[in-house]
Amino acid sequence: xxxxxxxxxxxxxxxxxxxxxxxxHMAEVNxxxxxxxxxxxxxxxxxxxxxxxxxxxxxxxxxxxxxxxxVMTFSASSSSANKGESLRDTVETLDAMGIDAVVVRHKSSGxxxxxxxxxDASIVNAGDGxxxxxxxALLDCFTIRDRLPRRSFDDLxxxxxxxxxxxxxxxxxxxxxxxxxxxxxxxxxxxxxxxxVEGWGVEVSHDLDAVVGARGSDAVDVAYVLRMQLxxxxxxxxxxxxxxxxxxxxxxxxxxxxxxxxxxxxxGPMNRGVEIAPEVADSPRSVxxxxxxxxxxxxxxxxxxxxxxxxxxxxxxx
Amino acid sequence: xxxxVERAASPTGAAxxxxxxxxxxxxxxxxxxxxxxxxxxxxxxxxVGIQTGGVWLAERxxxxxxxxxxxxxxxxxxxxxxxxxxxxxxxxxVPSAPTALPALDGRVVVLVDDVLYTGRTIRxxxxxxxxxxxxxxxxxxxxxxRGHRELPIRPDFVGKNLPTSREETVxxxxxxxxxxxxxxxx
Numbered sequence: 001x002x003x004x005x006x007x008x009x010x011x012x013x014x015x016x017x018x019x020x021x022x023x024x025h026m027a028e029v030n031x032x033x034x035x036x037x038x039x040x041x042x043x044x045x046x047x048x049x050x051x052x053x054x055x056x057x058x059x060x061x062x063x064x065x066x067x068x069x070x071v072m073t074f075s076a077s078s079s080s081a082n083k084g085e086s087l088r089d090t091v092e093t094l095d096a097m098g099i100d101a102v103v104v105r106h107k108s109s110g111x112x113x114x115x116x117x118x119x120d121a122s123i124v125n126a127g128d129g130x131x132x133x134x135x136x137a138l139l140d141c142f143t144i145r146d147r148l149p150r151r152s153f154d155d156l157x158x159x160x161x162x163x164x165x166x167x168x169x170x171x172x173x174x175x176x177x178x179x180x181x182x183x184x185x186x187x188x189x190x191x192x193x194x195x196x197v198e199g200w201g202v203e204v205s206h207d208l209d210a211v212v213g214a215r216g217s218d219a220v221d222v223a224y225v226l227r228m229q230l231x232x233x234x235x236x237x238x239x240x241x242x243x244x245x246x247x248x249x250x251x252x253x254x255x256x257x258x259x260x261x262x263x264x265x266x267x268g269p270m271n272r273g274v275e276i277a278p279e280v281a282d283s284p285r286s287v288x289x290x291x292x293x294x295x296x297x298x299x300x301x302x303x304x305x306x307x308x309x310x311x312x313x314x315x316x317x318x
Numbered sequence: 319x320x321x322x323v324e325r326a327a328s329p330t331g332a333a334x335x336x337x338x339x340x341x342x343x344x345x346x347x348x349x350x351x352x353x354x355x356x357x358x359x360x361x362x363x364x365x366v367g368i369q370t371g372g373v374w375l376a377e378r379x380x381x382x383x384x385x386x387x388x389x390x391x392x393x394x395x396x397x398x399x400x401x402x403x404x405x406x407x408x409x410x411x412v413p414s415a416p417t418a419l420p421a422l423d424g425r426v427v428v429l430v431d432d433v434l435y436t437g438r439t440i441r442x443x444x445x446x447x448x449x450x451x452x453x454x455x456x457x458x459x460x461x462x463x464r465g466h467r468e469l470p471i472r473p474d475f476v477g478k479n480l481p482t483s484r485e486e487t488v489x490x491x492x493x494x495x496x497x498x499x500x501x502x503x504x
Contacts, residue, residue, distance in 0.1 A: 018412075025398070028416040034449045037401035067401075308406045 004123040005302050006112040007132040008175035016138065016176055022301035023142050023294070029066065030297055040069035043100040043307045048090070049126070050076040050106045055268060055292070056126050060103045060135075063299035069307070072099070087111070088118050095119035100307050104128075122306040130168050136267055137172035139298040141180065143291050144222055147263055154181030157219060159211050161248060162226030162275050163192040163237075169267045170226060174200055185220070187211050188248055191237040208248050213257045223258060224265045225250050228275045241274055248275070255280040263287050337478060337495035342461065345477035346375070349459050350382040352475050353428055360390050362425040362454070368443050369398040370414045371432035371490060375461060378492070379430060395419040397429075402442035422451030428475075432490040434460040437471035462495055464488050 005011060011019070029037055045064040047057050057073070064071045074094065087106075094102070101122045104112055109129030116123050127133045144156070158177055164170040164186050177184050184202040186193055197204060205211050211220060228244060238244040245251070255264060255277070264276075264286040272278040280286060337345070357363050360383070367376030373396050380394040400406075400413040429443055440458060447453060459475035464482040482488060482497060489496045 022413070025400075025413045025416050029401070032450065036449065038445070039401040039406055304401075309411050 002120060002122055003306050004112070004116065004125075005134055005306065006123055006125040006128075008134045008137050008172050008179065011134065013179040016141065016179060019138055019298070019301050019305060020142050020145060022305060023138070023298045026063075026066075026297040026300035026304070027294065029300070030293070036066050036068060038068045039304055039308050040064070040067035043067075043069040044072060044098060045069050045101045045103065045303060045307075046072040046074060046094050046099045046121075047126075048074045048094070048102050048104045050104075050111075051127065053105055053126070056105065056135075056295075057103075059292070059295045060124070060126065060299050060303075062296050063303055066296070066300055067303055067308070069100075069303065072097075087115065091115045091118040095121065101303060124302060124306065127168055130166050131171065132175075133168040133172045134176075135295070135299055135302060136169050137176035138302070139291055139295040140173055140224070140265060140267070141176050142294045142298050143265065143287055144263065146294065147287055147290065148221060148261065151221065152181075153177070156182040156221050157185070158182055158222040158224055159185045159187050159220045160224045160226065161187040161208060161211075161250065163229055163232075164188055164226065165192050165194050166229060166232065167226050173224065174202055178202070185211060189238060189244070208250075208254060209257075212254045215259070219259045220262055221259070222263045222265055223250060223255070225276050227267065227269065228271055230271060230274070245274055250276045250280050252277050252279045252283075255283065255285065258285070265291060268292065333496045333498040335494050335496050336480060337462075339493045342477070342490075342492060342494060345461060346378050347382050347386075349461075349475045349477060350379050351386070353379070353457075353459065354383060354387060356457070356474065357426055360387060360392055363392055363428060364420055364422065364425050364453075365392050365394045365428050365430055366419065366443075366447070367394065367396050368429060368431045368439060369396060369400075369417075372430040373415075374492060375432055375459075376430040379459070393420040397443060397446055399439060399442040399446050402445045404438055404442065417446075417450075419450055422447065422453050424452070424454050426455045426457065427453040428457045428459050430459050432461050433488050434458070434463045434471075434473055434476075435466055435488075437467045437469040440471045441469050461490055462488055 029035055047060055049057050061071045099121045101124060102119060103124040103126050104115060105126040106128055109131035111128050112123050112125040125132055125134055160170050160173060174184055178201045185205055186202050187205050187208050193204060214220060262285060264280060266276060266288050270276055270281055272281055354360060365376045365380055367373040376394050380392050383392050384390060396418050398413045398417045400411050403411055427447060457474040460473045461477035463473055463476045463479050466484060485500050487498050487500060
């Protein structure tokens with residue numbers, strides 16, 4: 001029975017928990033002198049990236065190699081997509097070469113579901129449009145669980161700050177955190193928040209100062225900062241970047257007002273000085289490098305679950 | 319010194335206790351003595367329990383050895399072999415607890431497991447050990463050897479040899495060893 005990881009909603013809360021546990025094992029493998037196991041020997045994983053991304057692609061490819069799988073890389077800029085080959089032909093061509101999993105990133109939402117029609121391989125969504133980026137959400141939850149071990153998710157308050165409207169990372173993080181029972185507050189200017197958050201189960205604030213300074217039951221445990229997408233600047237969603245930084249940037253002063261135990265997270269790549277001050281990015285509360293390291297472990301868990309284990313994770317968790 | 323145990327044929331589904339808790343305790347003590355005797359002491363000896371069945375056994379062995387060797391502590395580690403198994407994809411293989419090993423280079427590793435059957439788990443354990451270091455030697459201690467080897471693997475220390483049929487399941491824990499005939503046969 002073929003499985004996919006295309007969205008957090010499709011995975012479900014039992015799947016989330018099981019993958020987080022599995023990622024713990026993978027993290028141990030990564031700490032060994034020889035960080036490699038033969039679990040996926042003979043399997044082929046294709047990274048099919050139609051959007052630029054070095055970090056995510058490398059993270060997936062490293063994950064596959066650590067499980068002894070073979071890796072094929074398809075990156076759009078240097079490919080036949082430039083010659084006008086359709087998505088369907090690309091996928092069917094790869095499928096004909098014999099592949100077990102496709103890790104796909106595309107600027108159009110829904111592509112991971114679309115291509116499932118043209119290949120029998122397991123599909124992993126590495127980002128589709130503004131819609132979903134489930135492995136990012138999983139590695140974020142794994143990092144939170146690792147860095148705040150004494151907190152359970154239903155006792156946690158996470159503030160997601162920035163351009164939520166255009167962020168697949170935010171959408172998947174909200175889905176995962178809410179499924180695990182955490183409280184989520186979105187913070188940003190109205191132009192950068194979704195028109196409606198009905199059904200999301202989140203609160204909304206336009207006042208970052210109030211959110212970081214809150215204490216007691218409103219205290220924030222994680223300040224998750226989203227990248228200000230500079231390429232959107234001509235859409236005039238904010239008056240100037242300086243004004244964005246002064247109202248919604250995580251400055252040293254604002255970071256200093258967070259509760260002592262609070263984490264600062266960012267999916268990367270960071271625009272230092274815009275959404276996050278360089279001193280904050282490099283401060284001890286920032287777990288950005290841990291997020292990257294955990295990304296490999298989480299992606300190893302995902303690939304092993306899809307291609308190796310044969311386990312029905314939701315049932316295993318019962 | 320291990321002996322075969324005669325069993326009356328058990329009806330379908332019924333469980334027979336072949337080793338009591340006291341038998342298990344004595345076997346552990348004897349195996350502990352054999353390990354020390356064979357290695358002429360405990361210099362550079364490490365016990366490694368294979369997840370999950372060998373973990374409690376390795377700890378008990380370590381405690382038993384400390385009991386008669388003037389409190390000498392043998393390092394005890396645990397090894398999860400899930401990612402090295404040859405049946406990944408054929409059946410659910412989900413790791414239990416993460417591997418935690420002391421340094422292995424140049425040491426004598428005594429692998430510990432509860433039941434030795436086809437030998438495939440031990441093969442996986444040898445491959446796993448190889449990725450963690452280069453032991454001077456690897457020895458194998460099992461509480462029960464139930465036969466039916468499918469690979470050329472043999473134990474160095476055995477609690478009990480229990481000839482079994484493939485229709486039977488063997489369950490081992492500190493309270494004893496139980497053989498159960500699977501209902502309906504296969």
